[in-house]
Amino acid sequence: MLGPVRRLGALAVARIEGLGRMTVFLGQVGRAMLRPPVRIGYVVRAVYDSGVLSIALICASGATVGLVLGLQLHNTLSRFGAEESLGTAVGLSLIRELGPVLTGLLVTGRAGSAATAEIGSMKASEQLDGLRMMAIDPIHFVVMPRALGLAIVMPLLSALFIFFGIFGAYLIGVEVLGLDAGSYLSRLENAVDFREDVLQSLVKASVFGILLGWIATWRGYACEPHAVGVSRATTSTVVTASVCILLADYVLTALWGV
Amino acid sequence: MSGTAKLRPLPGEFNPLVIRAEAEVAHVELCDVDLAFGRRVVFEGLTCRFPRGRISVIMGGSGLGKSTILRMIGGLQPPDRGRVLVSGQDTVGLGESAMAQVRRKLGMLFQNGALLDSMTVFENVALPLREHTRLCADEIAHQVHDRLQAVGLPDVDDLLPGELSGGMLRRAAFARAIVMAPEILLCDEPFSGLDPPNVSRIEVLLQHLNRALGLTLIVTSHHMATSLRMAEQLLLLQDRSVVSGAPAELAASRESAIAEFIGEDGAEFLARHLESSPQGSKP
Secondary structure: OOHHHHHHHHHHHHHHHHHHHHHHHHHHHHHHHHOOOOOHHHHHHHHHHHOHHHHHHHHHHHHHHHHHHHHHHHHHHHHOOOHHHHHHHHHHHHHHHHHHHHHHHHHHHHHHHHHHHHHHHHHHOOHHHHHHHOOOOHHHHHHHHHHHHHHHHHHHHHHHHHHHHHHHHHHHHHHHOOOOHHHHHHHHHHHOOHHHHHHHHHHHHHHHHHHHHHHHHHHHHOOOOOHHHHHHHHHHHHHHHHHHHHHHHHHHHHHOOO | OOOOOEEEOOOOOOOHHHHHHHHOOEEEEEEEEEEEEOOEEEEEEEEEEEEOOOEEEEEEOOOOOHHHHHHHHOOOOOOOEEEEEEOOEEOOOOOHHHHHHHHOOEEEEOOOOOOOOOOOHHHHHHHHHHHHOOOOHHHHHHHHHHHHHHOOOOOOOOOOHHHOOHHHHHHHHHHHHHOOOOOEEEEEOOOOOOOHHHHHHHHHHHHHHHHHHOOEEEEEOOOHHHHHHHOOEEEEEOOOOEEEEOHHHHHOOOOHHHHHHHHHHHHHHHHHHHHHOOOOOOO
């Protein structure tokens, strides 16, 4: 009779314990960022792996989203005779929402899962233990550069995504559907406010980057040290980080006072 | 391993090992250690000591906890209960930074090498020197090449671990384990996967490190001939106990489990080895 209740309780305790360990881990990563030596070379490499290697994906995705957005919004706005507002609608939706969120999801799938798999494989092959035995802290040497790398690249990639999205919508609206280029760009410029829109976009992307860096490195660091464990951790990173990014997006949007 | 596992003397009225071991200073000591993974009890009341400057070889069947003993000594696997003393310092419960200080005295060769995949062999071996010393690049390169030469890998600087054979990988890992000249070297199956010339090379190197530098060596091995030849203390893990003694003492044991593990070949090998040895036995 009490069995299911007991199991439920044990599950809840395990979840809370896991959250506690994850929070301690975040603190350790934060401390590692402040502790010498500054592993600038490893951070640059992580930025390259997570950011530079994602550029093609982000540009292509941004342009595609822009093309679709241009078509859809033009279709909708033309029903109200407001197709000249295409620049405004595209700019605001990309800068405030679609840019940071879609970039977050894309980077999660490409670079977040790779970071988890890499750290998990290092754990499974005892490379992290090897570092410990050399008196080198694996959080400082392996985890911190990757977490920081993800946090750094997210706002940059988000900006790139937005740029290519606006460019894609411009191609559809101006070059294909015949809107006036000056009108498209001036409406876009007039509609976008730095504090309300651009800053909000940057803050969101930065928060998503920190969340992804935290989740991806933790899942790899805490995974079971075998092939199946690494595979589970990688899947878990994609699912958990995607859900967290969407939740955080709602919270940030609400807090920003929309 | 379940049940009580304590260092116990060999059957017989007189056991010179116990007297010698008591007289020697323990460099590493496990005291009354319990460890279980879930419901599987690995150690219960394990007590053993590894004398300073000696070569101790841990033998026993698979899954009895040979590697786990090394991991406990290195602070990678905390015991559920008991003490692990390294140079007299209890390492159980130490924080990571305090443990890092203890680990500077230790070197460890992992069973699968544990070299960093993303770094070349040179960078792997140089890593501890770059992290913990202020040596210039030339001096680091000199030391790295010296160690790689010692393990028979002179031309592998720019290769990644994935480009090495299993034996080369282990030798590169060995070079990394000794590059900081540790006081205590933990070797997990150092001879597995090596061809006979390289087994001899590593054996000679281990003995040289032990004799020339006074290194305390704790080795796990299934390689009977090499273990019997180089060990000054053998620890034989059994299902419910740990038996410790000099190789000759264990080989002469009439206890069936010990005799079965060492086997006739091992006993004969040891008899021949002792006959050919100038001292007749190890110091």
